Amino acid sequence: MASEWDTHTALTAAGDGLFGAEIDPGWVVGGGVNGGYLLGVVGTAIAEAVPAKPHPLSVSAYYLSAARPGGAQVSTRVLREGGAVATVSAELGQEGVTRISALATYGDLRALPDDVATTAEPPALPPVEECVPGSLAPEETRRVAPMMERFDLRFDPDCVGWATGAPSGRGHIQAWLRMVDGHDIDPVGLLMVCDALPPVTFDLGRPGWAPTLELTVHVRAVPAPGWLQVSHRTRNVAGGMFEEDCEVWDSAGRLVAQRRQLAMQPRG
Template sequence: MASERSSEKVSEWDAHTAIDEIGDGLFGAELDPGWVVGGGVNGGYVLGVAGRAIAAAVPTKPHPLAVSAHYLSASRPGPARVATRVLREGGTVATVAADVSQEGTTRISVLATYGDLAAMPSDVETTAVEPTLPPLSECVAGSLAPEDFRRIAPVMERFDMRFDPACIGWATGEPSGNGHIQAWMRMADGHELDPVGLLMACDALPPVTFDLGRPGWAPTLELTVHVRAVPAPGWLRLSHRTRNVAGGMFEEDCEVWDSAGRLVAQSRQLAMQPRA
């Protein structure tokens, strides 16, 4: 297979998650410094890189359905390798294991079920309550974040984020204490996300502990994502909540809704309490 880097015109997301097939289920990648946040590279982005390699390993089943990743060490910008192993491939779904490593150190270990969402019913039935956000013009742009914050979190430059004003008090030292952050989101270059991109979207917002008055980098321990459908073009709505902070850890539940009002992805993440 030819290198994905050979494309003449690609989106920023496609360029930053590009992979080269080495052989025997092994792929090369380059983790871009633009995805750094706090003490490492954003975990959702690294999962997206792994997700792209998994899709290449089972090309007739290109979409993640259920993905669980354990984060063993912080990823750094630079070369990486993704080793994939197809555990089982049936007519509808495939189960694949993958490890992302750098310099011989495993960064994340992934177990995933993949299929073809385009061949499945596109309707999404749910009892979940669709998030209500003010119009884009009334929301707070992520580009207005203080310069020192954007300097330690260049990942924010990858998105066009519009935060619900009711959930942005933490930015002015007045967190609500509800453990809830929600926002409109799209890629900064206007690129539409595919199902692999939803793996990243589930980790795109600042840690929900910001709304509890606990800012700082929150290293991910484990992230599970369920993808329900191919997202419709347009803005996504992201909603993050937490209900428990205990034992030096917290859980973060995410919902991703597309422009058609469908719940296209949901996730649960276990992370360490923020580090300053």
């Protein structure tokens, strides 16, 4: 049986690197469709374009216009395929308007050397059962952000003051995450996970939709089954924009994805 994620990112091949897609309304959040989900749709098309190299290693995307639920097209162009990696450009469009333009390097994460050496440390999250379920969000919040229904989110109690009108001001949100249907996240799904939490500006007392300008994800490993730990931080809000850094750790304690994005400050 297909998972919800597989269904919502399903494509129809149209030949010559072209794919049809249906942007599902279940991924709407605030003023538009979640950028991570859209990147997952693009990432799925790229994987179809280079089937011998099914996993994203590095993906950079520019968000040119706001997508909406409904039909879409993804065009891919293989720029180079040789050796261990392939480089592919892709665009997602609707009604002749480009929504996302991306450049990606794909490979096979299972074939990489097992030589992990890192000074990074997993988020200091309390046990899942001691964290705050996203299902406790007010009905109004869940109505304008149906994307929340896609996940089982458990927020760090120390990072959830923004939900009760008492943001910490540190610019930090972290949580446990898994898909609500129990489906384990694959490497393409990590493109979505890296943009799954509320904008970190919520913790600065600046709630609202924060449109992404540019987003880059590095996928480092195939995640182990089970809960993921996701941490978002920002250090600089200036010029009407902010950067947001994300780390995703799997149940085996490995750093499986890293992301940085530049976004506009929330419009309220």
